[in-house]
Amino acid sequence: MLKIENLHASVEDKAILRGINLEVKAGEVHAIMGPNGSGKSTLASVIAGKEEYEVTEGDITFNGEDIHELAAEERAHKGVFLSFQYPVEIPGVSVTNFMKTAINETRKAKGLEDMPAKDMLKLIREKSELLEIDRKFLSRSLNEGFSGGEKKRNEIFQMAMLEPKLAILDETDSGLDIDALRIVANGVNKLKSKDNAVIVITHYQRLLDYIVPDFVHVLYNGRIVKSGGKELAHELEEKGYDWIKEEVNA
Amino acid sequence: MDLKEKLTASFLAFENQVDTDTYVHDVRNEAIKIFEEKGFPTKKEEAWKYTSLNSVLKEDYSVFPKKENAIEYNDVKKYFIHDIDTFNVVFIDGKYSSHLSQTTHDGLDVCLMSSALTKPKYRLIIENYFNKAATKDSLPSLNTAFSSEGAYIHIPKNKLVQKPIQIIYFSTGNEAATMLQPRNLIVVDENSHVQIIERHQSLTDNPVLTNSVTEIFTNKRAIVDYYKIQNDNQSATLIDNTFIKQKQESVASVHTFAFGGKLVRNNLNFYQTGERIESTLKGVTIIGDKQHVDHNTLVHHIEPNCESHQDYKGIFGENSTGVFNGKIIVEKEAQKTNAFQANNNILISDKATINTKPQLEIFADDVKCSHGCTIGQLDESAMFYMRSRGIPEKEAKALLMYAFSNNVLSSVKIPEIKQRITKIIANKLGVNIGFDL
Numbered sequence: 188m189l190k191i192e193n194l195h196a197s198v199e200d201k202a203i204l205r206g207i208n209l210e211v212k213a214g215e216v217h218a219i220m221g222p223n224g225s226g227k228s229t230l231a232s233v234i235a236g237k238e239e240y241e242v243t244e245g246d247i248t249f250n251g252e253d254i255h256e257l258a259a260e261e262r263a264h265k266g267v268f269l270s271f272q273y274p275v276e277i278p279g280v281s282v283t284n285f286m287k288t289a290i291n292e293t294r295k296a297k298g299l300e301d302m303p304a305k306d307m308l309k310l311i312r313e314k315s316e317l318l319e320i321d322r323k324f325l326s327r328s329l330n331e332g333f334s335g336g337e338k339k340r341n342e343i344f345q346m347a348m349l350e351p352k353l354a355i356l357d358e359t360d361s362g363l364d365i366d367a368l369r370i371v372a373n374g375v376n377k378l379k380s381k382d383n384a385v386i387v388i389t390h391y392q393r394l395l396d397y398i399v400p401d402f403v404h405v406l407y408n409g410r411i412v413k414s415g416g417k418e419l420a421h422e423l424e425e426k427g428y429d430w431i432k433e434e435v436n437a
Numbered sequence: 438m439d440l441k442e443k444l445t446a447s448f449l450a451f452e453n454q455v456d457t458d459t460y461v462h463d464v465r466n467e468a469i470k471i472f473e474e475k476g477f478p479t480k481k482e483e484a485w486k487y488t489s490l491n492s493v494l495k496e497d498y499s500v501f502p503k504k505e506n507a508i509e510y511n512d513v514k515k516y517f518i519h520d521i522d523t524f525n526v527v528f529i530d531g532k533y534s535s536h537l538s539q540t541t542h543d544g545l546d547v548c549l550m551s552s553a554l555t556k557p558k559y560r561l562i563i564e565n566y567f568n569k570a571a572t573k574d575s576l577p578s579l580n581t582a583f584s585s586e587g588a589y590i591h592i593p594k595n596k597l598v599q600k601p602i603q604i605i606y607f608s609t610g611n612e613a614a615t616m617l618q619p620r621n622l623i624v625v626d627e628n629s630h631v632q633i634i635e636r637h638q639s640l641t642d643n644p645v646l647t648n649s650v651t652e653i654f655t656n657k658r659a660i661v662d663y664y665k666i667q668n669d670n671q672s673a674t675l676i677d678n679t680f681i682k683q684k685q686e687s688v689a690s691v692h693t694f695a696f697g698g699k700l701v702r703n704n705l706n707f708y709q710t711g712e713r714i715e716s717t718l719k720g721v722t723i724i725g726d727k728q729h730v731d732h733n734t735l736v737h738h739i740e741p742n743c744e745s746h747q748d749y750k751g752i753f754g755e756n757s758t759g760v761f762n763g764k765i766i767v768e769k770e771a772q773k774t775n776a777f778q779a780n781n782n783i784l785i786s787d788k789a790t791i792n793t794k795p796q797l798e799i800f801a802d803d804v805k806c807s808h809g810c811t812i813g814q815l816d817e818s819a820m821f822y823m824r825s826r827g828i829p830e831k832e833a834k835a836l837l838m839y840a841f842s843n844n845v846l847s848s849v850k851i852p853e854i855k856q857r858i859t860k861i862i863a864n865k866l867g868v869n870i871g872f873d874l
Contacts, residue, residue: 238821260825262825275821278840279844280836280839280840288828290827293827
């Protein structure tokens, strides 16, 4: 589904990603872990199409198509979704209004008519129940005054609404208490199928107890320096990242 | 002959042609003297520092409408709020159009200034109110000197007027260039409530200069909601002078939606002459090209325990320029005043300009006055966030700008106006998305 080869990316001439190779197939869950500043969020943003990041070398293909020249919205239309580490507050745009616009713009890009209002309401009701989101919450301004947990739950709600092929969860677990973590992970698991894939970016093993990865990668200094199965995450939890750094630097 | 000379030279001929009682005659004569003395404002005056009328004044305007022009309703229907029942007072090239209007004398007067200025039964109101709120500045004085036509609205006490009143001025471009000086008088007596919509619309590309004066009097506990829709074409200039004199416990709000014209200057003045008055001034400005919109507001707090609330949002593209000059005066007697002012702007082009200036003159010591102005760009992180959800760049921008204006729109009480404004904004921003969901 997603194939990244020798990806180099920089922001304001500062190289952050220095040769990433990663392949994610349909039905898989990949975890990307690594110390602060290793380039995890940059990788997520580059896949989603943030313009400040310049791809200087390498390829990103999504379902066989080179996407690295595509705008963020075009990638979204093809089924790429990024759950933000810091969801942006947008005063004056309600959650519902935002979702309706996002869904109808995506449909428009696919040559489909707007979703009938009745179906939209039904979909919103269904997905908000999945994330245990209160109805009143949906008429509030997007992310404005939301608690950390509410913001993250709202991200997964949007994911549920948009049904992406590839979901990248950028530190979705940060700022979540154990109940919110369970709700969020539960939501993600319910949306998982053999046709879609998830990349979980996290510092901690905690989320991976709920969303169990098929592969774990360690990102350090802009490269994937180690890959393994889910047991690698446990090892990192126990031993920290120093041994990895030592291995790399040796 | 320049425009000032032309106007002063025409005055005598004008005075002879309108039959008038002595009160109005005296007021006009005094007014023309003021205009002769002061002339058109220039950038040397502090209040006109950022707005130059030079390019507007150089046209050879015809200063009197010569003949009546007919317009078919279907051709101009789109400029009306036509999906609700309203009273309409409509003018074409400064002349009343009975064909497009729906006036009334049934329990309230929604009719013509020309009648009010000449018929004896209105004399008392005219003597009590006409030119009693307008300032002696040069442009209002010029209007006063030539005042002959406009909307006259008198709501007697204890009357809740169900139908909004639309005041629309069309210009047909029949002359190569036209100057119009509409004059509106609105008197709302005790406990009454009225909603008014005002629009100036040019129908061709010939230059039009409108120097409009509206005087509004809200008596005890009266409520007035006033909406100005300014979305004129590129050759039309509007100088709007609005004066609102409020008595105790009255509530007045003016929403100004400024989307265009060549140059628009809004002089909006509130005078609070009683206790527990509320005044609201809100505006959304979205312009581009070389358009210029200047909001010059004054709230004069004269008595204690009153409130004023100002909220102006501006979005400026291309080479457009905006001005916000908001003056709040709190007199010594006006203790416990609560005055709020905000002016937020977004520049979406490197060549757009906004000059914003709050001016507070506070002579009382127990007051709450706050003001703030911001100038910024569209939030890039919000843009990426929206685009990553599949909302294309243009639509994401539009949604952000709409959200930015939403504070002002949310206090519009007539849903059809809100819908109309939303539609104009969508058109203006070149998107086809329904904002109001």
